Amino acid sequence: MPNLSRRMFASALPLGLLGGNLLGGSLIGGALSPALAAAPVAVTPLAQIRLGRFTVTALTDGYADMPYNYFPGRTADEVEQAATAQFTARPSGVRFLFNQYLIEDGERRILIDAGAAGSIGQTGNLPQALGAVGLQRDQIDAVIVTHMHQDHMGGLIAGGVNNYPKAELYIDRRDVRHWTDPAKRSGAPDYLQTSFKMADEVVRLYPKLQAIDGEREIVRGVSIVDLTGHTPGHIGVRIEDDGKSLIMVSDMIFPVVHPAATDVFFLFEQDQAAAKAMRDSFFPRAAAEGALIAATHMPFPGLGRVVADRGQMRWQVADWALQD
Numbered sequence: 419m420p421n422l423s424r425r426m427f428a429s430a431l432p433l434g435l436l437g438g439n440l441l442g443g444s445l446i447g448g449a450l451s452p453a454l455a456a457a458p459v460a461v462t463p464l465a466q467i468r469l470g471r472f473t474v475t476a477l478t479d480g481y482a483d484m485p486y487n488y489f490p491g492r493t494a495d496e497v498e499q500a501a502t503a504q505f506t507a508r509p510s511g512v513r514f515l516f517n518q519y520l521i522e523d524g525e526r527r528i529l530i531d532a533g534a535a536g537s538i539g540q541t542g543n544l545p546q547a548l549g550a551v552g553l554q555r556d557q558i559d560a561v562i563v564t565h566m567h568q569d570h571m572g573g574l575i576a577g578g579v580n581n582y583p584k585a586e587l588y589i590d591r592r593d594v595r596h597w598t599d600p601a602k603r604s605g606a607p608d609y610l611q612t613s614f615k616m617a618d619e620v621v622r623l624y625p626k627l628q629a630i631d632g633e634r635e636i637v638r639g640v641s642i643v644d645l646t647g648h649t650p651g652h653i654g655v656r657i658e659d660d661g662k663s664l665i666m667v668s669d670m671i672f673p674v675v676h677p678a679a680t681d682v683f684f685l686f687e688q689d690q691a692a693a694k695a696m697r698d699s700f701f702p703r704a705a706a707e708g709a710l711i712a713a714t715h716m717p718f719p720g721l722g723r724v725v726a727d728r729g730q731m732r733w734q735v736a737d738w739a740l741q742d
């Protein structure tokens with residue numbers, strides 16, 4: 419057996435592992451070579467799958483740890499206990515990823531959501547993530563915004579400019595109405611004011627905004643799914659080709675608390691009855707269909723299924739690398 423150095427072993431690992439905890443943790447163990455220890459490698463998380471003629475790339479804008487008391491329906495202690503049991507507890511809360519999805523069919527590039535862009539947590543990485551696949555924001559043909567919360571549209575207008583100048587913008591009309599309504603804004607709590615402010619800016623800076631009414635196809639194989647509840651015009655995006663499909667469900671599913679229960683919410687949900695009703699109908703339907711799902715805030719790349727397991731709904735991570 420040749421005497422392989424630890425460094426050679428590390429260099430044979432997939433790139434994605436190099437920035438993670440494995441090198442610093444006990445799985446490899448022992449002292450790191452000085453070169454590796456001194457130069458942590460910045461990694462841009464990327465995951466790609468093919469579905470029929472589509473390539474779907476998961477990109478992440480970053481993350482934020484949401485305080486345990488941001489989940490109405492459960493006490494902070496209950497949420498922390500659940501997070502601890504799932505080994506996902508962070509000192510300051512439940513880790514939310516901000517995953518965006520790029521859909522390419524060889525003709526068009528469609529982005530689902532634009533990230534928080536630094537308005538919350540450790541975010542603002544989407545431009546670099548696009549750069550890692552060789553794209554600039556002006557090469558995006560369309561952006562579908564699943565709803566007008568700051569963590570889904572902040573990247574559209576970060577810096578007070580239109581960051582996707584060539585893109586058609588699609589947002590459900592019910593959300594456009596809600597988030598640009600001065601009466602709704604003045605009656606809303608402080609933590610939603612950033613979203614109202616951003617919504618006004620999005621409408622002002624994107625004259626090509628198309629308000630969507632109901633479920634429809636945007637381009638062949640890319641359709642809007644009505645998932646009203648989390649916000650009035652909360653939508654998902656289904657891509658379908660060659661007998662395969664994937665639904666990006668945005669904020670239908672939050673880590674730690676969903677899909678095990680539907681009577682637990684996120685602070686930003688103003689209409690809890692509507693949010694519960696949609697989850698009550700969606701989770702069993704998704705489980706029955708075995709639908710492949712991409713969820714914005716689940717651990718990267720957010721790909722999985724809702725499964726009914728001995729009477730309980732749970733999230734089952736899917737193998738994103740080998741969907742064919």
Ligand SMILES: [Zn+2]
Pocket residue numbers: 567569570669714715
């Ligand atoms: Zn969100």
